[in-house]
Amino acid sequence: MNDDFNPNLDLSEHVLQLLDAAPAGLGEYQLIQQLKARHCTHIPNLPLTDHLVLFRTHFLLFNALYRLRERLWASQRGHLQISALNIQVLPYQPGSAQLSEHDPLRDYYLDMSQLRDTDEQDVAKLLRSFWSRMQGGEEQQAALELFELSDNPQTLTSARIKQRYRQLVSLHHPDRGGSTERLQSINKAMEILERYYGRG
Structure with missing residues (x-):
């Protein structure tokens, strides 16, 4: 796995590479640190001390995770479990209702105006x-x-x-x-x- 940032890759692709290399899953903080270590320019390369930087980093990561979940599901490659404690690619299970249920968090993170309008x-x-x-x-x-x-x-x-x-x-x-x-x-x-x- 190449540790350097590839500008042609979407943030969700970087996340997928890191998750594929960690089958047991990663916590949100670990994932952010690994993305920074790869010099990923899709998230702010600033200390997480500032409330707004922390919010934006968290939002961008979760936006990428929800997009990745939909892509993995559509291609039947797996199911992405998303929580701050453990983010993990699980085996695809046809017929699961996990994605058909209405998820307000998904709606929130896929709405980029939430990122733009939050100061x-x-x-x-x-x-x-x-x-x-x-x-x-x-x-x-x-x-x-x-x-x-x-x-x-x-x-x-x-x-x-x-x-x-x-x-x-x-x-x-x-x-x-x-x-x-x-x-x-x-x-x-x-x-x-x-x-x-x-x-x-």
């Missing part, structure tokens, strides 16, 4: 809405959304929440260039989720 204030507002919703009594849902674990809250385990917490802390810790505000939000969300799901 630094919007990203800050998203973080602030987490705090206001928590104070308004929606703390569990707000915490799950911050952790990106709101899909199946009833099947969540304490171990899974802890794994996600560790991943988010390593991504957003100020010692690694993250923001103190974001880390405080993550710690608060973890406190809330421990009340609902136990300490394990």
Whole structure:
């Protein structure tokens, strides 16, 4: 595998090469780091410390992932499992309803106006809405959304929440260039989720 960036390849092609080389899958952070190591110019080559850079990098990657999922499905090459914790190409299974179900996240990430129209204030507002919703009594849902674990809250385990917490802390810790505000939000969300799901 060539580690250098090929400008003729779409971002989804770079992602597919990296996923093919990692059959067990990769986390979002690992994938971003590997794309940067390849000097991929499709994502910002800037530290993920800035909220807006982090949002744009995340958005561009997930846009590529949803496009790749559709392409793999159409060619019957496989099914792309997409989550921040593990992104993995699984074997194609005909007749699966996975893609026929309406997916609001897919709609969001395939709408490039969401990327164009979101500025630094919007990203800050998203973080602030987490705090206001928590104070308004929606703390569990707000915490799950911050952790990106709101899909199946009833099947969540304490171990899974802890794994996600560790991943988010390593991504957003100020010692690694993250923001103190974001880390405080993550710690608060973890406190809330421990009340609902136990300490394990």
